[in-house]
Amino acid sequence: MVAFSAARYYLLLLLLGLSWPRLAWAQELARFTISGTVRGGRGEVLPGASVAVPALNTGTAADSLGHFSLRLPAGKHQLVVAFIGYQQITRDLNLTKNQRLSFALEESGNELGEVVVEGSVTLEQKLKTTQMGVEHLSIHEAKLLPALFGEVDILKTLQLKPGVQSGGEGTSGLFVRGGSADQNLVLLDNALVYNPNHLFGLFSVFNPDAVQSVDLYKSGFPAQFGGRLSSVVDVKLREGDRQHYVATGGIGLISSRLTYEGPINKGKGSFIVSGRRTYFDIFTRALNKANEGKEDYSPIPDYYFYDLNAKANYTLGAKDQLFFTGYLGRDIFGFSSTGGFNFTFKWGNTIGTARWNHVFSPKLFVNTTASISDYQYNLTNKLDQFSFTLGSSIRDYTGRTDFEYTPNDRHLIKVGAMLTQHKFGVGRLDANSGDGRINFGADVNYYGLEGALYASDNYKASDKLQLEGGLRLTGFRSGSDQYGGLEPRASARYSLNDRTSFKLNYALMYQYVHLVTNSGATLPTDIWYPSRLSVMPQRSQQVSSGVSFLLGRGKFLLTDEVYYKWGRNQVDFKDGAQLFVNPELDAEFIFGKSWSYGNELYLEKKTGRTTGWIGYTLAWSWRNFQPQRGTTGVNNGQDFHPNYDRRHNLTVVVLHKLNARFDLTASFIYTSGNLTTLPLGRFGVQDIPGSSTGIDPRPVPIYPDRNSYRLIPYHRLDLGVVYKIGARLNQDLTLSIYNAYNRRNAYFVFFETVRDKATDRITGFRAQQVSLFPVIPSLTYNFRF
Amino acid sequence: MKRKINWLVLGGVPLLALAGCGKLQNNIDVPLPTYSAELAVECYLEPGKVPSLAVTTSVPYLSTVLPQVPTDVTVTLTMPNGTPVPLTFSPNYQALIDTTGVKFHSHIGRVPLVARPGDVFTLDVRDTQGRHATSTTTMLAPVPIDSMNYKFNDKTGAEHKAYVLTNFRDPSTPDDAYRLQLHKGDPARGVLLKRPEVDNSFEDRLLNGQEFVVGTSYRFYPGDTVTATLYHTDETYFRFRKSVSDARGANGNPFAQPSAIYGNVRGGIGIFTVLSATTATKILPK
The missing domain is CATH 2.60.40.1120 (Carboxypeptidase-like, regulatory domain)
Incomplete structure (x- = not known):
């Protein structure tokens, strides 16, 4: 027994002796x-x-x-x-x-007087990621910066980043690296936002109190994103306080906000509900009432917008969590005259998402999302018993699932699929007289099915080299028309040392839905139209490369990026195109090429008492539309610039924490002027007998070249002061001074007809420059209880 | 320090507000590039009326006001049977400044036009500088006005007004366009030459082959004589008018996309068409 035990013991020792190094290894x-x-x-x-x-x-x-x-x-x-x-x-x-x-x-805390850009990735992280051409914006950053009318606007804050242009003074449209505003994929918690603007683009639909963060991708698009050519604006809403019930809000010059958030079944989940409404209409109604009955009384139209955000999340267990997001926003413009004419114009987005997060293992988790996104406008005219309504809409039902798998510390694999059913209400028209004598209705609807499969791998080849490759297979069907394509994505980062990295990326994108507009701006009446018949999917490719340097002991990051982007099947419209309720709308499109290139320099600082950035972009954007479909194309087939092509764009943003109570901020922007189309010549049209008296007093302008005149350079300085009040510093007064030195920037130029006051005859013509905003100071009170 | 900042803020805001009290619209100098003038032709043939047309030239936008009427232009109208009819240069300059509604013409024929639906006319315009404009048009069949109806509102006194409905049926052929004018007053007194009360243009793309009912607002008084003139036009004329309207509308509208002018005059700019009209008159009861 003993011998046996000893044998076992030695055998064990032998085994251990043999295997110990292997076990340790x-x-x-x-x-x-x-x-x-x-x-x-x-x-x-x-x-x-x-x-x-x-x-x-x-x-x-x-x-x-x-x-x-x-x-x-x-x-x-x-x-x-x-x-x-x-x-x-x-x-x-x-x-x-x-x-x-x-x-x-x-x-x-702020006891140390250290100001930080909360919610930001560190400069070192930016240096090391393979992703380039991405801007992460925290809402804290946006809230500190001065804003027009004191209305914090995350999209306008993004316009201060290099490579991003605004559509015009005060507007929140984004024109990224030569792309147009409809080529941005704007997502709110994974749901598409078709019209991200209020008030004809002056404000974005995102209530800053409800937003957690925004990522803007200008290039190197990750494979999970697709469907638009130019950029991805990924907005995430806050999830609400999981510990306490909190009310936050603000009272501003033109709107007020109120947010309430708190825990659900404490520790298990949370909710947030946030609303915002403007109150121009309260003042204009009061003014109208005061002036009613006066000579030459002309009522001011009603206008207001509101939006409501809600989000809730709940943890079902260690591996499952549910998220629900809702958004409802409406702009309402109304006019009633004493003569019985009523005009109402409503537009807005409705969005809902439900997301289920499931963790299979520490290496693998999945997000499955179902969402609905709806945008519509309705324009109603009523005159006594006559009514006329016009509208259009687009509604998406989307399901998507996104897996993320980390097999080891070298790979991050993402795979997923999405399917969207689109319903395009391209035009809806109703006219009737109430007594049945006129009763007419017409509408044009289409359906589309858009799907995608994607896979990507972020591979850390070594400490110096990191690669990301992705492939996205997309398809679209509308009726019997089908389209599809492969969208390769690739990025690489090579670190020369701890402070310098080189990056390179490539992306191909398809866009299957198109914005129907023949105006230079994005308007609420714009219509979305599917790829069908002669309207082929838009396509673009982009290569970009950059180098980043971490400077000043890691306090500054200097990035220089160059890009070249080229696209085909870009859309424009025939002059005088019939865009409303046209069952043959596809015949109104014309197609062309686009290309843009530029260099973006970006110096940023995110820690210390003074933070901010300086961005400079040197860029060119081009279009070419050859003669086609019975037209002379655009500019008779010659190359031309889109109106937002700006050669130089400089932005300087500074945030300085003076002490625990005061934040001082400033932003300065200098850009080349917008391009515009001015008439070179004119001729007179008398019209047929019985149409008017004498030769037509209004000249007919002749526009030979599109966007051939550049307006004066645009520059503007905005200043802001945030003064925290209350013992807990939970309230603040925010002073914004927009256009501090009162620059008269050109909004547009036109030729005015000069008339003799006595005879009303035309005596000449002169050029007029119109500016939109002078210096505008505004004060906002914000609280958190 | 805090106090200093408070004063800075309190003092700065009114100053800045005052600075904002300037004009937002200002005269500027716009250096326009050189512009090459074109022949501008406007010719509306009407059966039973002597053919005439206005030939002018386009001008640089900021140049003199009055239309430039070239004096070295010869015009030939070719009839459906191939007969060329010269239109002589005989401008009625008075029409440029009077208010009778008579239209200016630079060239005019001698005998009234005979035209039937389907007839094709050709216009040839050339000057001594080598500019040469041509155009062709076809007369469309007139579309009869089926009826005119009216209805008064319930109001009294000066607010007691009627709307008028004009009914007609579109032929089954596609791409028809119309222009409907309603004039108020006695046609014998020349009101049909004056500015109309209502002037609408529309296409048949949504109502091809169906009945059109075109209404007005409450704008006619008891006793008014209302004359409807319905022009059956081709797509070219409709598009010309729309492009003229869009081009005008784009000057001063930052949201509008400027439109080129789409006429049917090759080698120049303008429109050549035959007016194919029907009329109906309704006298509203007193």
Whole structure:
């Protein structure tokens, strides 16, 4: 028995002796995955938060949903979780198996007088990511900056980034690297937003109190995004405070906001409801009432907009979480005359999403989303018993699923699929007289089915080289017309050293739905139209490369990016095209090429008492539409610039924390003037007998070349002061001064007819320049209780 | 420090507000590139009337006001049977400044025009500088006005007004266009030459072959004589009018896309068409 035991003992020793080095080696090789979510103290997810093990010089960043996944060797590690504007967490970890961890970072106090751009990825993270041409904007950053009428607008803040142009003074349309405003994929919690503007583009639909963050992709589009050529604007709403019931809001010059948020079944979930409404109409109605009955009384039309955001999330268990998002926004413009004429114009988006997040394992999770997005406008005229209504709409039902798999610390694999059913209400017209004598209706509707499959892998080949490759297979069907294509995406980053990296990327994009507009701006009456018949999908490709330098001991990041983008099947419309309720609308399109190129320099600083950025873009955008379809094309087939082509664009943004109570901010912008089309000649049209008296007094302009005249350079300085009040600094007064030195920027130029006052005869013509906004100071009161 | 900033803020705002009290519309100098003038032709033939047309030239936008009437232009109208009819240069300059409604013409024929639906006419315009404009048009069949109806509102006094409905049926052929004018007053007193009360243009693309009912607002008084003139026009004339309207509308509208002028005059700019009209008159009861 003893001998047997001794034999076993020695055998065991022998086995152990033989296997010990192997066990030790195996243990050294054993790697486990930690995964989870990084949130703020109020339960908000923190996209971009870093989860790192400094001793191993490894780490990762939380994705747009706050998820992270990091593969580490077994053993003891010190984990550091950090995010700008939040207190860092250091946690000791003995990793013996895959672990799911969640972190809640408390906001860092301002006692040290350190100003930080909260909710931002660090400059080091930007340096190391393969992604280029991306701008991450935190709502905190946007809220500090001065704004027109004090209305914080995240899209206008994005216009201050290099490579992004505005459509015109005060408008929130984005024109990215030569693309047009309809070529931006604007997403709100994964649901498409068809018209991201209020008030003809002066304000965006995003209520800053409800928004968590915004990512703008200008190039190197990740494979999960598609459907638009030019950019991706990925807006994430806040999830609400998971610990406390909180009310926040603001009272501004033209609108007020109120947000309420709090926990659901404390610790299990949270909700947020946020509303905003303008009150021009309250003042204009009062004015109308005061002036009613006076001679020459002319009522001021009613106008207001409102939007409502709601979001809720609930944790079903360790592996499942549900999210619901809703948005409803409307612009309402109305006019009633004493003569019985009533005019109402309503437009807006309605959006709903439901997302289910399921964690299969620390290495694999999936988000499955169902969403509905609806945009419509209705224009109603009534005159006594006659009524006339005109409208159009687009409605999408979308289902998508997105898997994220981290097999090891070198690969991050994403695969997914999406399917959207579009219903295009291209035009709807009703006219009737009430007594039945006139009763006419017409509408034009189309359906479309758009699908995509994608896969991408972010591969860390070495500490110096990181590659990301993706492929997106897309297809679209409308009636019997079918289209499809492969969209390759590729990015690479090579780090020369800890402070310098080179990046290169390529992307091909298809766009299957098209905005029908023949105006130079995005208007609420614009119509969306599917690829069908002769209207082929738009396509663009872009290559860009850049170099980034971390300067000043990591305080500054200098990035220089160059890009070249070219597209085909770009759409425009025949002169005088019949765009409304036209069953043969496809015949009104004309097609052409586009190309743009430029260089973007960007210097940014995100920590310290003074933060901000300087951006400079040198860019060219071109179009060519050859003679076709019974037209002379555009410019008789000669190359021309779109009106938002601006050669130089300089922005300087400075945020300075004076002390715990005062933030001072300034933004300066200088750009080349917009291009516009001016008539070179004119001729007279008398018209037929019985149409008017004498030769027609109004000249007919002749426009030979499109966008051949450049307006004067645009420049503007905005200043802002945020003064925190209250013992807990939970209230503030925000003073914004838009156009501080009262520059008369050109909004447009036209030729005015000069008439003799006595005879009303035309005596000459002269050019007039119209400016939109003088200096506009505004004061907003914000609170958080 | 805080106090200093407060004063800065309080003092700065009114100053800045005052600075904003300037004009937002200002005269500017716009250096326009050189513009080459074209022949501008406007010719509306009417059966039973002596053919005439106005030939002018387009001019640089900021140049003199009065239309430029070239004196070296010869015009030939070719009839459906191939007969060329010269139109002589005989401008009625008085029409440029009077208010009778008579239209200016630079060239005029001698005998009234005989035209039937389907007839094809050709116009040839040339000057001594080598500019040469041509055009061809076909007369469309007139479309009869089936009826005119009216209805008064319930109001009294000066607000007691009627609307008028004009009914006609579109032929089954596609791409018809119409222009409907309603004049108020006695046609014998020349009101049909004056500015109409209502002037609408429309196409048949949504109502091809169907009945059209075109209404007005409440704008006619008891006792008014209302004359409807319905022009059956081709797509070319409709498009010309729309492009003229769009081109005018784009000057001063930052949201509008300027339109080129789409006429049917090759080698120049303008329109050549035959007016194919029917009329109906309704006298509203007192």
